[in-house]
Amino acid sequence: MSQNRSQNQTPDSLVGKTALVTGASRGIGRAIALALGKRGAHVAVHYNAAGDAAIEVAGLIQREGGHAWTLQADLSQADGAATLARELRRTLLERNGVDGLDILVNNAGVGLRALLADVTPQDFDRVLQVNLKSPFFLIQQTLPFLRGNGRIINISSMGTRAAYPEMSVYAPAKAGLEALSLLLAQQLGERGITVNAVLPGATSTDLNPRARDPELSRVIAKSVALGRVGQPEDIADIVAFLASDQGRWITGQRIDATGGQRL
Numbered sequence: 001m002s003q004n005r006s007q008n009q010t011p012d013s014l015v016g017k018t019a020l021v022t023g024a025s026r027g028i029g030r031a032i033a034l035a036l037g038k039r040g041a042h043v044a045v046h047y048n049a050a051g052d053a054a055i056e057v058a059g060l061i062q063r064e065g066g067h068a069w070t071l072q073a074d075l076s077q078a079d080g081a082a083t084l085a086r087e088l089r090r091t092l093l094e095r096n097g098v099d100g101l102d103i104l105v106n107n108a109g110v111g112l113r114a115l116l117a118d119v120t121p122q123d124f125d126r127v128l129q130v131n132l133k134s135p136f137f138l139i140q141q142t143l144p145f146l147r148g149n150g151r152i153i154n155i156s157s158m159g160t161r162a163a164y165p166e167m168s169v170y171a172p173a174k175a176g177l178e179a180l181s182l183l184l185a186q187q188l189g190e191r192g193i194t195v196n197a198v199l200p201g202a203t204s205t206d207l208n209p210r211a212r213d214p215e216l217s218r219v220i221a222k223s224v225a226l227g228r229v230g231q232p233e234d235i236a237d238i239v240a241f242l243a244s245d246q247g248r249w250i251t252g253q254r255i256d257a258t259g260g261q262r263l
């Protein structure tokens with residue numbers, strides 16, 4: 001793999017590392033892919049439907065002198081995670097001659113605003129599949145080629161620490177992801193692999209149109225200590241820190257990434 005001298009010198013350098021970011025076509029995942037690529041990682045930019053957007057993200061990384069490629073998989077399908085892991089391994093080998101993965105970011109997610117009384121079994125299955133079951137099996141399928149001192153970073157939500165009744169399925173799914181992060185941190189510590197959950201608050205993306213709306217975002221901002229809603233880059237910088245050598249001593253943690261929302 002090519003090494004860029006200036007990237008090598010920064011303490012947050014990811015030169016020589018490979019990464020998969022799920023849901024990297026838009027929103028927070030896009031910002032994470034760009035942040036990892038900027039620091040020198042070779043980034044697999046995963047998407048489901050937004051192929052053009054994913055190609056644009058990979059192109060932006062390449063234009064900055066980085067390395068990136070796209071991978072498609074529908075994580076609402078039972079075999080989505082296995083398909084993605086297989087394609088990732090194949091393309092890593094093809095591109096780098098070795099199939100080792102260093103950084104897995106489980107970011108892809110779907111939202112659902114519904115009170116318990118209004119949730120259908122189909123809604124429940126879809127939210128659990130994308131937000132918990134697919135990350136679970138993606139970790140299972142990538143662990144055989146996740147290198148020592150690797151990173152697993154699971155994107156959760158502050159909805160697991162503050163009560164939002166309309167997150168009746170979404171928050172329990174994210175809570176499951178956090179529980180998984182904790183036990184895996186214990187299990188994988190002997191390989192030097194860290195596992196953490198990052199909990200964004202209201203962040204301006206397609207998934208949270210209220211945080212995008214100028215008026216509603218001002219209302220939300222009143223509940224945030226730092227006085228504004230989050231931007232995808234706010235979350236991406238935290239993930240990049242955890243992914244770097246600087247984050248080597250943090251594992252099994254739920255890291256609040258909210259600017260102090262509902263403290």
Ligand SMILES: NC(=O)c1ccc[n+]([C@@H]2O[C@H](COP(=O)([O-])OP(=O)(O)OC[C@H]3O[C@@H](n4cnc5c(N)ncnc54)[C@H](OP(=O)(O)O)[C@@H]3O)[C@@H](O)[C@H]2O)c1
Nearest residue numbers: 023025027028047048049050075076108109203205207208
């Ligand atoms: N925004 C917030 O306020 C907020 C707050 C807390 C936590 N989060 C969490 O942050 C993560 C990113 O959210 P975001 O706000 O950036 O969302 P977003 O802008 O809606 O982007 C969602 C990403 O997930 C991918 N995705 C959705 N369904 C998929 C499926 N069935 N299979 C594979 N990929 C799928 C999308 O891919 P395509 O574009 O290709 O369809 C897209 O790249 C999620 O886990 C979310 O729960 C967000």
